[in-house]
Amino acid sequence: MKVLVPVKRVVDYNVKVRVKSDHTGVDIANVKMSMNPFDEIAVEEAVRLKEKGAAAEIVAVSCGVAQCQETLRTAMAIGADRGILVQSDAELQPLAVAKLLKALVDKEQPGLVVLGKQAIDDDANQTGQMLAALLDWPQATNASRVEVQGDRVQVTREVDGGLETLSLALPAVITTDLRLNEPRYVTLPNIMKAKKKPLDTVTPESLGVDVAPRLKTLKVAEPPSRAAGVIVPDVATLVDKLKNEAKVV
Numbered sequence: 001m002k003v004l005v006p007v008k009r010v011v012d013y014n015v016k017v018r019v020k021s022d023h024t025g026v027d028i029a030n031v032k033m034s035m036n037p038f039d040e041i042a043v044e045e046a047v048r049l050k051e052k053g054a055a056a057e058i059v060a061v062s063c064g065v066a067q068c069q070e071t072l073r074t075a076m077a078i079g080a081d082r083g084i085l086v087q088s089d090a091e092l093q094p095l096a097v098a099k100l101l102k103a104l105v106d107k108e109q110p111g112l113v114v115l116g117k118q119a120i121d122d123d124a125n126q127t128g129q130m131l132a133a134l135l136d137w138p139q140a141t142n143a144s145r146v147e148v149q150g151d152r153v154q155v156t157r158e159v160d161g162g163l164e165t166l167s168l169a170l171p172a173v174i175t176t177d178l179r180l181n182e183p184r185y186v187t188l189p190n191i192m193k194a195k196k197k198p199l200d201t202v203t204p205e206s207l208g209v210d211v212a213p214r215l216k217t218l219k220v221a222e223p224p225s226r227a228a229g230v231i232v233p234d235v236a237t238l239v240d241k242l243k244n245e246a247k248v249v
């Protein structure tokens with residue numbers, strides 16, 4: 001079985017992003033970029049499936065600017081066999097990415113697509129679900145355990161108050177939750193090996209996909225900064241402040 005893993009290049013999770021002065025977005029010039037953490041988990045899970053003999057080939061896909069090649073090389077250093085870059089300088093919103101992935105799924109015919117549950121830049125949590133809808137495939141989101149059994153896959157999800165286990169017919173779409181696994185450390189020999197793995201570049205036009213944005217960002221703003229706290233001398237003062245200043249009791 002072939003597994004397709006979409007990996008997004010995002011601002012590194014350690015970076016404190018700054019809103020641009022014209023409020024049109026966040027400043028990503030000269031900022032460290034990395035693979036979306038949930039996608040690293042998706043690649044790791046695909047590699048584990050391959051190690052268990054449930055997957056034969058892992059194809060990593062990234063949609064975006066030329067530098068997404070670095071993200072694909074990271075995926076290949078974790079263990080993906082090859083990479084596909086859908087190169088575009090346009091702003092790619094979840095629906096456009098889902099359409100690009102659908103076109104690649106039609107071409108590559110994977111048995112499983114494993115995406116992150118959400119990208120930490122747009123926090124959309126939409127691409128996997130949209131892809132499953134476009135393909136009309138079964139989907140299981142926020143997976144915390146994945147087990148392939150013959151022509152089905154069992155997916156456990158953490159839901160309010162417990163665990164839910166779904167059994168999906170393959171081919172299927174899965175999105176990963178944080179607790180699915182802990183991605184392996186990428187070693188230098190594997191980084192070197194990844195440089196030699198095949199990386200194809202295609203364009204949205206060659207896949208016949210119109211990636212024009214459907215949504216318009218009106219304004220991006222910092223959350224209001226919190227007012228400093230005060231230490232109250234006793235309970236009576238606290239109650240007085242809650243009643244008369246905060247007016248919450």
Ligand code: AMP
Pocket residue numbers: 006007008009036038039061062063064092094097114115116117118119120122123124125126127128
């Ligand atoms: P989102 O719906 O934007 O929160 O993204 C959910 C998941 O879709 C990510 O974790 C990735 O697996 C995949 N994805 C989103 N955008 C891209 C992209 N530009 N290239 C590759 N994969 C993507």
